[in-house]
Every structure is written in C-alpha cells, then in structure tokens.
Amino acid sequence: MLDFILDILKVPAILVGLISLIGLLCQKKDFSETVKGTIKTILGFIVLGGGASILVGGLVPFGNMFEVGFKVQGIVPNNEAIVGVALAKYGTTTALIMTFGMVANILIARFTKLKYIFLTGHHTFYMACMIAVILAVAGFEGVALIAVGSLVLGFIMAFFPAIAQPTMRKITGTDDIGFGHFATTGYVLSAWIGSLVGKGSKSTEEMNLPKNLTFLRDSSISISLTMTILYLITAFAAGPEYIQENLSSGQNFIVYSIIQAITFAAGVFIITQGVRLVLAEIVPAFTGISQTLVPNAKPAIDCPVVFPYAPNAVLIGFLSSFFGGIVGLFILGALNWVLIIPGVIPHFFCGATAGVFGNATGGRRGATIGAFVHGLLITFVPVVLLPILGELGFSNTTFSDADFGVVGLILGVLTNNFNKYSIVVVFGIFILLAFFFPRNKKEEA
Numbered sequence: 001m002l003d004f005i006l007d008i009l010k011v012p013a014i015l016v017g018l019i020s021l022i023g024l025l026c027q028k029k030d031f032s033e034t035v036k037g038t039i040k041t042i043l044g045f046i047v048l049g050g051g052a053s054i055l056v057g058g059l060v061p062f063g064n065m066f067e068v069g070f071k072v073q074g075i076v077p078n079n080e081a082i083v084g085v086a087l088a089k090y091g092t093t094t095a096l097i098m099t100f101g102m103v104a105n106i107l108i109a110r111f112t113k114l115k116y117i118f119l120t121g122h123h124t125f126y127m128a129c130m131i132a133v134i135l136a137v138a139g140f141e142g143v144a145l146i147a148v149g150s151l152v153l154g155f156i157m158a159f160f161p162a163i164a165q166p167t168m169r170k171i172t173g174t175d176d177i178g179f180g181h182f183a184t185t186g187y188v189l190s191a192w193i194g195s196l197v198g199k200g201s202k203s204t205e206e207m208n209l210p211k212n213l214t215f216l217r218d219s220s221i222s223i224s225l226t227m228t229i230l231y232l233i234t235a236f237a238a239g240p241e242y243i244q245e246n247l248s249s250g251q252n253f254i255v256y257s258i259i260q261a262i263t264f265a266a267g268v269f270i271i272t273q274g275v276r277l278v279l280a281e282i283v284p285a286f287t288g289i290s291q292t293l294v295p296n297a298k299p300a301i302d303c304p305v306v307f308p309y310a311p312n313a314v315l316i317g318f319l320s321s322f323f324g325g326i327v328g329l330f331i332l333g334a335l336n337w338v339l340i341i342p343g344v345i346p347h348f349f350c351g352a353t354a355g356v357f358g359n360a361t362g363g364r365r366g367a368t369i370g371a372f373v374h375g376l377l378i379t380f381v382p383v384v385l386l387p388i389l390g391e392l393g394f395s396n397t398t399f400s401d402a403d404f405g406v407v408g409l410i411l412g413v414l415t416n417n418f419n420k421y422s423i424v425v426v427f428g429i430f431i432l433l434a435f436f437f438p439r440n441k442k443e444e445a
C-alpha cells in the first residue's frame with residue numbers, strides 16, 4: 001500500500017491530475033468538465049515529461065563527449081543517481097517523510113501566509129530522501145525522524161515558492177501561479193544579480209536582426225543551430241572513434257551530433273507546449289481548492305513553467321550556467337578540492353531557469369551574469385554537502401540543485417554545532433514567522 005501511495009505522489013502527472021480533480025469537484029463542475037479537465041491536466045504533464053525525456057536523451061551524449069574530449073574526471077551531481085543509492089537503506093523513511101511532508105505543506109498553506117502548494121512530486125521525493133539521510137546521520141530514528149523530517153519538508157515546500165513569487169510575477173505578468181522547484185535559491189540569486197547589473201539592458205526576447213537572419217527569432221531554430229555548433233566542437237574533441245564505437249552505434253559522428261542537437265531543441269519545444277496545456281487546465285481547477293480548502297493558495301509548478309515566457313533566455317541561461325560550471329571546475333582544481341563535473345542536465349534545467357529569472361530583472365546582462373553565478377553556485381554547494389551526507393557522501397554522485405545544498409547545509413550546521421533537536425527549534429521558529437510573512441496587497445484582497 002505504501003509503495004502504491006508513493007508511486008502516485010512522486011509522479012507529477014498523477015499528482016497534479018488528482019489536484020485538478022479535487023479542484024474541479026470543489027467547484028461542483030459537471031461530470032463532463034471534470035473528466036475533461038483532469039485528463040487534459042495529466043496529458044499536459046505527460047507531454048511535458050515526454051519533452052524532458054527527449055531533451056535529456058539529447059543532452060546525455062553531450063555530457064559523455066565533454067568528459068572524454070576534455071579529459072575531466074570527478075563527481076557528477078545527479079539527483080536521480082544519489083536517490084537511487086539512498087533508497088536501498090532509506091526507502092520507507094523517504095516515503096513516509098514525503099507523504100506527511102505534503103500534509104504539512106497543505107496545513108502551513110492553510111494557516112500561515114505561505115499560500116503555496118508544492119506540486120513538483122519528483123523534487124518533493126528527492127528532498128524527502130535527502131532530509132531522511134541527514135536526519136538519520138544526525139541520530140534521529142523512528143517516529144521522531146518521520147515527524148521532524150515532515151516538518152522540515154512541509155515548511156520548505158511553502159517557503160521556497162514564496163521567495164520566488166516576486167520574480168514570478170514579473171516573468172508571467174500574473175499572480176496566478178507559483179514556482180515549485182528545489183533550486184530556487186539559485187534563481188532568486190540570479191534575479192537579484194540581474195537587478196544589480198541589468199539597468200538599461202534589453203530583454204533576451206528583443207532581437208534586432210538583419211532581414212536575412214530573422215529566422216533566428218524562432219527559438220527552436222536558434223537553439224538547434226547553437227547546440228549543433230556546441231555538439232560538433234565537443235564531438236571533434238572526443239574523436240569519431242569514441243562516438244561511433246560507444247554512442248552512435250556506428251553512425252557517422254557528425255551526422256549523429258547534428259541529430260542529437262536538433263533532438264535537444266525538439267525536447268525544449270515539446271516542453272513549452274506541455275506547459276501551456278497544463279496551465280490552461282490547472283490554474284482554473286486550482287481555484288476550487290483556493291476557494292474551499294486553502295484560501296488564496298497558488299499551485300507551485302516545476303521549473304519548465306517559465307520557459308515559454310523567455311525562450312531565448314532559456315538557451316542563454318543554460319550556456320552561461322554551464323560555462324560557470326567549467327570555471328568552477330578549474331577553481332576547485334586549483335584549490336585541490338573534490339572536482340564537481342558540470343552536469344549538463346542540472347545546468348540545462350536550472351541554468352535555463354536562472355536565465356529566465358535574471359532576464360526578468362536585468363535583461364540580457366541579467367540572464368547571462370545571473371546564470372553564470374548560478375553555475376558557480378551549483379558547482380561549489382555540492383562540495384559542502386558531501387560530508388553532511390555521511391557514508392552516502394562517498395558515492396560517486398551527489399544532489400545537484402541549489403536548495404538541496406542550502407537545506408542540507410542548514411541541517412548539518414545545526415546538528416554539528418548544537419544538537420539534533422536544534423533543528424526542531426529553528427524550523428519551529430521558521431513556521432511561526434510564516435504567520436507574519438509579507439504578502440502583496442493583491443493576496444490580502
């Protein structure tokens with residue numbers, strides 16, 4: 001039974017479909033509208049997930065070629081990999097913390113001013129896993145481990161969307177949707193940097209091009225061409241023998257690289273279509289939940305929700321963040337620290353989002369510099385997190401996104417410098433402060 005519940009909660013399409021169903025039932029919609037709205041919400045998330053899978057399929061070979069071509073070795077941060085290792089020992093604990101953490105999120109949204117319901121199921125699952133590991137290393141066990149873990153998870157599920165919301169309003173032009181992705185620290189940092197450096201900088205979406213280059217205004221075309229150039233450079237560095245023997249099943253390495261680059265662009269295109277489909281259904285359906293169960297609550301949705309608003313910033317953010325990761329790699333080498341290899345998956349999804357956030361506050365300069373700093377952040381944060389994870393820190397991977405490092409660092413500092421129960425005190429204070437969290441006047445109406 002627990003496995004069945006966990007399978008529902010960690011699959012975004014099913015989780016958000018259930019939320020949509022509850023919202024439509026709360027509004028007493030007729031049977032036809034309820035079925036239509038629920039299925040279209042699930043369909044939208046499956047389209048979004050399919051686009052992400054296609055995109056990842058295009059990115060993984062690029063990462064392999066980069067490591068071989070430029071002869072880099074070290075730890076590659078990857079949420080799925082580290083969670084896969086951890087679940088062997090902490091699977092049941094993770095499931096229980098995730099389940100009760102979602103309940104805590106709803107209660108916090110209902111009774112405090114943090115009016116956000118975090119709907120990114122897989123990220124909730126990953127964070128529950130990391131919290132389970134750190135609290136177990138700190139000495140918690142049994143009911144105390146589940147209770148404290150759920151409290152921490154429920155709070156951060158409401159808190160991180162709240163700090164992202166001011167920039168989300170700028171990106172989307174509305175206050176209807178929140179942002180739910182555990183790399184928010186990096187995105188808020190990017191937006192702040194954008195506000196510092198971007199005065200007078202035009203948006204990434206304003207492109208003044210000669211007539212014979214107007215085709216570059218189509219983001220799918222510009223992404224395809226840019227990634228083709230990057231793929232070919234990396235392919236030549238890795239060499240045709242490696243690619244044709246290990247990646248392309250004998251296909252010519254140039255043809256293979258071009259196809260993978262355009263596959264990447266196809267993934268981005270499908271993701272943006274999935275986002276539009278989801279938003280068309282989830283926002284109206286969520287009104288029912290807001291009116292009935294959690295007044296004024298907003299759905300906090302995964303990071304691709306911002307991609308359609310600034311497609312050029314998506315590409316700029318990815319490239320800038322990845323470059324930041326390369327610079328960070330050299331700095332780690334110079335300091336003789338553990339090497340963190342730039343993972344193309346986190347640098348795309350998180351870097352692209354950092355670019356959109358930076359663009360919202362600082363235009364092109366904000367997108368470029370903000371995402372670059374984000375790339376540095378997700379290079380150094382995993383190094384700090386490694387010792388906090390106990391024996392899991394000796395794995396050849398770790399958590400990749402900024403909030404995992406920030407939350408892990410807070411939990412680690414509290415347990416190492418005080419005692420394990422200081423976590424309960426500190427997060428209890430955080431939740432009390434949430435009753436007084438500043439909100440904009442529109443939310444108070």
